[in-house]
Amino acid sequence: MSATRITLTRYLLMQHQAHPGATGEFSVLSSQIALAAKMIARELSRAGRGQHLGASGEINIQGEATQNLHRRVPLLIGSREDVERAESFYH
Secondary structure: OOOOOOOHHHHHHHHHHHOOOOOOHHHHHHHHHHHHHHHHHHHHHHHHHOOOOOEEEEEOOOOOEEEHHHHHOOOOOOOHHHHHHHHHOOO
16 A cells, blocks of 8 residues: 655645535634644744753742743633733733
């Protein structure tokens, strides 16, 4: 059995063409997730080359010990009000 490698983007385009009634929403979502994964992988790779791994010595609002990488790459998800409230902890 021979396996041919293709990129996720190419696969999504092929599937979209194979299903003319598709809206493309799933393809867009999949592409966005793939991009986010690449961005996270890049940050992890960069963190491994510097002093960005390991415990920072601080405790977050959930009572957990934070890692240096957490401080470097904040991710805030929620309503506008929730995000603004969370951002206020950083200032």
